[in-house]
Amino acid sequence: MSIPIVLDCDPGHDDAIALLLALASPEVELLGVTTVHGNQTLEKTTENALRVLELVGRSDVPVAPGADRPLLRDLRVAAHVHGESGLDGPELPAATAGPVDEPAIDFIAGRIRAGTVLVAVGPLTNIALYLEAHGTENIERIVLMGGAIAEGNMTPAAEFNIWADPEAAQRVFHCGRPVTMIGLDVTHKALLTHEWAERFRATGRIGTFVAELVDFFKRYHAHTYGWDGAPIHDAVALAHAIRPSLVRTEHRNVEIEVESELCRGRTVVDLWRRTERPPNADVGVDIDGDAFFELLLERVASL
Ligand code: RIB
Numbered sequence: 116m117s118i119p120i121v122l123d124c125d126p127g128h129d130d131a132i133a134l135l136l137a138l139a140s141p142e143v144e145l146l147g148v149t150t151v152h153g154n155q156t157l158e159k160t161t162e163n164a165l166r167v168l169e170l171v172g173r174s175d176v177p178v179a180p181g182a183d184r185p186l187l188r189d190l191r192v193a194a195h196v197h198g199e200s201g202l203d204g205p206e207l208p209a210a211t212a213g214p215v216d217e218p219a220i221d222f223i224a225g226r227i228r229a230g231t232v233l234v235a236v237g238p239l240t241n242i243a244l245y246l247e248a249h250g251t252e253n254i255e256r257i258v259l260m261g262g263a264i265a266e267g268n269m270t271p272a273a274e275f276n277i278w279a280d281p282e283a284a285q286r287v288f289h290c291g292r293p294v295t296m297i298g299l300d301v302t303h304k305a306l307l308t309h310e311w312a313e314r315f316r317a318t319g320r321i322g323t324f325v326a327e328l329v330d331f332f333k334r335y336h337a338h339t340y341g342w343d344g345a346p347i348h349d350a351v352a353l354a355h356a357i358r359p360s361l362v363r364t365e366h367r368n369v370e371i372e373v374e375s376e377l378c379r380g381r382t383v384v385d386l387w388r389r390t391e392r393p394p395n396a397d398v399g400v401d402i403d404g405d406a407f408f409e410l411l412l413e414r415v416a417s418l
């Protein structure tokens with residue numbers, strides 16, 4: 116029984132790999148892709164999604180552009196991580212297919228059905244706007260890549276997706292439907308290292324594309340953390356949606372800091388239940404990194 120999934124993303128190197136995993140996984144019925152501002156402008160994230168779909172001959176998958184800026188905050192892209200195109204590194208031909216002529220939230224409303232899982236791997240603006248316009252009917256779960264229990268990558272306090280639109284994140288974490296938070300504490304435990312990249316390269320054309328994406332993506336991580344390899348954040352979220360055993364989660368309260376500038380976008384996770392705040396999310400705390408990469412390798416090799 117396949118899982119109906121909408122992938123909301125801001126490609127972005129790891130978004131692109133998450134999209135490839137979705138396309139290659141029989142457990143997934145990909146209802147469509149919605150794009151959002153984030154790693155780059157909406158125009159570039161949309162073009163990147165179209166290019167990746169075309170690369171694997173899947174231009175049949177509809178792409179619906181969403182929000183080009185956060186609900187309240189100024190737009191801020193992550194060119195320092197993903198480059199000017201948002202997908203710097205490998206040569207990727209321009210898309211010949213275009214997006215659908217329907218905004219993301221209308222697109223989701225028209226295709227969502229009972230059991231749909233929204234996998235959100237960029238800033239949560241589209242998801243917040245969708246919830247505001249259409250409510251939570253038919254949303255089985257929201258699996259999001261974002262936040263952290265104890266880390267920050269955009270600031271010492273906050274992870275980029277949540278930092279970019281904290282008001283949107285606040286709405287999502289309080290929407291009343293099951294939310295899974297795949298944060299940096301988990302994704303930073305699984306790095307696609309040089310050894311893994313060579314295994315991907317050996318699988319063929321798409322595996323080589325993944326390795327070339329990581330060749331670029333790991334530069335930021337080598338410079339920032341001294342790592343040999345890159346966390347494939349968004350693919351972890353998608354992988355968890357199809358194989359929950361990969362990531363161990365704890366049901367905890369998560370609040371989003373929206374007042375403080377110093378801690379803007381902090382996901383305050385009550386891991387040790389120090390408060391009476393009711394749990395509202397399943398928070399990732401650990402990952403079976405080898406099992407994750409074996410799954411990703413097997414699926415990418417099939418494309
Ligand atoms: O902080 C990592 C997240 O921000 C990932 O989703 C990456 O693609 C960027 O959007």
Ligand code: CA
Pocket residue numbers: 124125126127129130153154236237349
């Ligand atoms: Ca992303």
